[in-house]
Amino acid sequence: MSGSRYDWLKRASAILPFIFALLLWQGLVSLQVVDPLFLPSPVRVGRSLFELVTADGFLLELATTSLRALGGLVLGAAIGVPLGTAMAVSPSVEGFANPLVKATYSLPKTALVPLFILWFGIGNVTNILAVALATMLPMIVYTYHAVEGAPKVLLWSARAMGTSEAGLLPHVLLRSALPGILTGLRIGLGFAFLIAIAAEMIAAKIGVGKLLFLYGENGAYDFMFAAIAAVVFVSYAADRGFSALSDHLLRWQEPAEGKA
Template identity: 55%
Template sequence: MSAMSALAARAAPIAVLLVLWQAAVSLGFVNADFLPSPYTISVAGLDLLRGGELWSNLGQTLLTSLGGLAFALLIGVPAGMLMAKSRVADSLLGPLVKATYSLPKTALIPLFFLWFGIGATTDMISVMLACLLPLLVYAYHGVQAVPRVLVWSAECMGTPPARIFYAIELPASLAAILTGLRIALGFSFVLAISAEMIAAKSGIGRLMVEYGENGSYDYMFAAVSAIVIVAFAADRGLIALSAHALRWQEPNHAAGAA
């Protein structure tokens, strides 16, 4: 199947959904006051783009989500690798990770506002803590899955520990780390929007709440559509980056990141 055929096959369900949605609203099966048509939403989206309101709020949401994700990446991956290589670190951090992994991340947002106050910094902290666990866990299991015979062979040949880490353990665990990063990327957008909807002065989440409270549902859905498109583009970009980074591995392993 060619690239264009594959793209058309993926886009077909979305196109059918949009056509049915437009038809349902136009024929009166759905109340347009509460569920605007795709055409009405696209017009509202263009209006937000021309006015600049969408750009500024989208920029704030991206700063919150990607900023929190970056801090989580810098902390979570080294912590996970340290736990995999150190029994002491594993015994200290393991129970905490297990206790908090299944906790709904959005449930902590009100507590963060109580502890740190309302603002962009608190939103970013919420994103960082939500993204931290998947990155830590996947980095941990990635290092754990490295064939020990490779490490032992390198040690027998006198390879320094730092060289073993950069030449063997890090490349071998990269696929798992990128999988954790993809999961964390999704969390980053969810937590950023959730935090902005609860208490924020700007951001797509705040924009959605304002237009929803005013009954401007076409503009609200336009804001929702904007963040969906951006999140989807970020996910596909990460998949492409992962495929490039893992091109040296076997095809079935590299495809696992997708």
């Protein structure tokens, strides 16, 4: 099979799940398995999405949500990656921080939003902090395991070649742990949009989360699904962009079997 034909089939196969989901969705509506009032057809949602995108203000709402999600992700990474690294290289830091991480990992992060409102009011700070807390914890865990799991042979080889103890962390440990750190960031990116929207439903005057709350409260379910579709598109684009960046940063790795 020629390379161009293989690439075409690979792209086509990536679209098939979306086509199947849309057909299933349309079938549920057409057969009235679900009341069309509460589950609008894809055509109605598509029309509503077009109206939203062409209307004044919606793109600003979408940009606000995206900036809150990405801002919280950056803040979570700025705390989570150094803390996870410190826990991996320092037993005293691990002994102090590990119980706190375990205690807060399963805590519903949106449960803290009312407390953040009391401290910081309704607005960007509360939403960004909620996202930062939700994204920070997976980054701590993934960074910790990635740094701790660095092959010992790399450390022995680096020392044998004259690398100082101070140089082991930036030149050996962090480079070896980069795939795991990027995995934690990618998982955090998925959490970022989810928590940003959930927090906006509680503590925001603008944003897609606030729109979803208002649309649902007023029974405008076609617009509610359209807003959800817009967020899904933006988060998917962000994930694809981050995946491409990760591939570029990890281009020194040997390609996985079957991907040569």
